[in-house]
Amino acid sequence: MTSVLKPKRDDKREALLDRAEELFTEHGFHGVSLAAIAQAVGLGNAGLLHHFATKQTLYREVLRRLAAELDGVIGEAIEAAPTIRGKLETLVRAVAAWSVQRAGRARLMIRELLDNVDRVERARTLPLAGFVDTCCALVEAGQMEGTVRHADPLVVLAQVFGALAYAQLARPTFAKIAAAKVGGPRGKSPVADERRWMSAVVVDVERMLFAEV
């Protein structure tokens, strides 16, 4: 019964968060107005504020959900594979897939990194701390096992996530530039198609991750 009747409320909440996430992702916190979000979810200004007391609250909730999703994704990825190298491979692919799946989830995370340098200072616990710690430990394990190249784990992580996020982010710009290039259509780059592009990047990131063991 609960499973049929009750979920309505949570469903609504999730739907609101979905739409808000899209808008925040596209325009950033200051780039969307409360009214715009409200309209997008078919509510009035006050109606939206009934669910989330404040614009800030809504934003934070979106981020919290995002972090939780990411945690779930890597949890599964890590459990799925038996070897450490396998876990890392699965993880890279999972993160890439996750960020492509809903258009530009990576963008919102980057926005958060941009906007909240000060918030990061203040925060006692970051929502993503668990995620980073897990990945870090995995990289260290891989290094001791000898399958992952030797370097500071955080540097490795910065490379992996940086490449993935930036690739997705810069693709439109790159594509535009590549298309305008008069030099001739050498081997045409996968940059024109998001899926092909991202999987090319994933392949390359893995090559980098496991090189020079």
Next chain:
Amino acid sequence: MTSVLKPKRDDKREALLDRAEELFTEHGFHGVSLAAIAQAVGLGNAGLLHHFATKQTLYREVLRRLAAELDGVIGEAIEAAPTIRGKLETLVRAVAAWSVQRAGRARLMIRELLDNVDRVERARTLPLAGFVDTCCALVEAGQMEGTVRHADPLVVLAQVFGALAYAQLARPTFAKIAAAKVGGPRGKSPVADERRWMSAVVVDVERMLFAEV
């Protein structure tokens, strides 16, 4: 004479752009108000608009200057070194240095990538197109020469720039997480100090760039 008396005007303009750049970098286009910028440069609202017709104009001017600087930096870097591999090394270091030098210049570029997907669609020529083209050609030359690993040049670029930009951007967050880690102070990561961190990343990026030739 011109060199002593005249520069006043351009100096003022540059000073305005400097301050505006800082604010845009920190808070994004929508995150700063015209009035805030005006106050920061010691002008009234109208006084600022006397120099730049529009908030958008001011923002564009900031970006144009940024792109020009970057072009200059890589121009020098490329001329300085004799070999292709040397050029690439110098370039990576130069870009890293450039983005560290004035706090978070990379942030503004990332913001631009985030906010202007649609602007990118419309724009006939991107300010950074020259930069990307040059780098691309350099990577291709390196590949033919055999010093750069084989992969789509744009993918390689995405990895290089992605790692550099993301590393700088995520450092505060990483540092916070690393500091909170109870696991013990194993080999302490360079993440705590920006300069050491960035040079560690540069070293690693180069290793990746030139691996498996």
Next chain:
DNA sequence: TGACCGACCAACCAGTTGGTCGGTATTCGA
């Protein structure tokens, strides 16, 4: 001396911002 200039400002504009408040329609458990 007087015409003209760029730099700048106070006051103001219409429109938008995030948010409050009182009320109403609907849904729910008892």
Next chain:
DNA sequence: TCGAATACCGACCAACTGGTTGGTCGGTCA
């Protein structure tokens, strides 16, 4: 079936938004 909670709205608010207006001021050139 009733009372209470929930979901939502219209009207409203003060503060702020980017931008305009008319005008002041010091300097330059003729």
